Amino acid sequence: MVDFARVQKELADCNRDMAISGVSIMLHGNGNDLSHLSGTITGPLATPYEGGTFQIDIRLPEGYPFEPPKMQFVTKVWHPNISSQNGAICLDILKDQWSPALTLKTALLSLQALLSAPEPDDPQDAVVAQQYLRDYQTFMGTARYWTETFAKRSSIGTEEKVQKLL
């Protein structure tokens, strides 16, 4: 059973300083399921992800907070540790290094840190990791382009994006 009292407190705590931390958590969709949440992080400054807003799907397992939350990028990201196919994240704290003392907010902040500090030696997406190691400039360009294309939906309308892709 998920500790919903804790989840509710976490949501309140996280959204209190949303503007400063750059991370926020909402219930997924318009549902009222506290075990299915939707997180948002802003791209860190001085990275190819700057200016983007990244959606993360959060599912809380039965054992939360004693088991790590399951997180996955909904927004497509070009990053060595994030699958360019399905948004799966390779981050230790979401796996064996999870601690119940961590929260959804700290996990999201860790994801933000991961965006600014990729770990190509422990990749999730081998192609991206290879590009990062061999051709950093191309990697930067692609990552920036993906951010422009997928993480700035609010600023660019869908039609414009389609036009751009065409």
Next chain:
Amino acid sequence: MVSDSIVNGPAPAILKDFAKKKRSNRTAKLKQCKLDARREQWLSQVKNKGCKEESNGEGVSPPPYLRQNDERKRSLNKLETRTRGEENERSSFRDSDLESLENSPSGSILGANDSRKDRPGSSSGSSRSSSSGGCYSGSVSEEEEDDGCLDDWEAVADALAADDKRHQPNSKPPAEPKTPVGLTDSHEPPSKTYGAESLKPECHGTNSRVAANSLAWSPDDACRPQSLPNLSKLHSFTMNTEGHCGRGAVIWACRSIISPPSSCPICFEDLDLTDSSFLPCSCGFRLCLFCHKRILEADGRCPGCRKQYDPSIGDMGVNGVVLPIRLARSCSMVFLSVLLLSCINSVSDWFKDSFSFLGKFVKELMLLRHDGHGSGWKVYETGRSIKYRVNL
């Protein structure tokens, strides 16, 4: 309580008195001189015992009155013929009381105080008179009986000095108006009954004066007898007795001593006293015992430093090696054990089994927590990590 005992007692008597008004007035006048003399004598005794009667009059020690009330009811049933005559006598007491209040040379301040002392005294006196025939002598001896009781109360007050000190600065101004409320409450019913005895104007006069000069003596009054107890202490103490009557108040008292608890970083629930003295890891990361137990069931690593928990420390927390010492320190846990013993009969059988002997009891006690609302207790069974509430 005091006012109740007074109201219940004289009310039927007054009806009879009303029917025999003339006779009673005559009897009253006949006895008045004698009673006034006795009253003078009594007042001189009262001044010496002012301290004790003050507390007596305020109803700080209700049990004697309750007893007297019962006693009087019994005696009224038994000795109906005798009590009629004594009721007359009693009404004459009141007449004399009121008149002496009116004529009291020391003025309204002392008068108000006299009325405070007299009413309970007269009721107790009448209860005595029905059995022994004595009047004020009875009430005096009654007050002497109360002395021991009062000493006990003061001892308790000293024992609760920690709370008193905390309340003392605040209690003086707001608590003192409390006394007049209690006074007028306890005196209004008898004064109504006087109204039936054609003493209406006098009564109202006294009554309003009691209300106006609600304080017998202000703490800095020059007329205030030295023997009177410290009012502020008394008030803060009565506040305490009010506060200690409920279970919630006990918890309140405990919490007021303990600094506000921080919450468990895992479940976000408040850490109780045992939790906050529980240090399972050398890194200093604190958590509640329930989350600690849950982690031990899984990988057993400290959430703060990810190091494996030292099993010896874990055992110490769970198996109660240091627990008895903690229990002795923790007043909330002492209350808990008392409450638990009282509720064991009302909970399920498996719960009883797990509390079958004391050693186990101490261990299990770790897993009983107050839920913070004053109405229920969460009980956690060891080995199964089941949470449920026991409403006492």
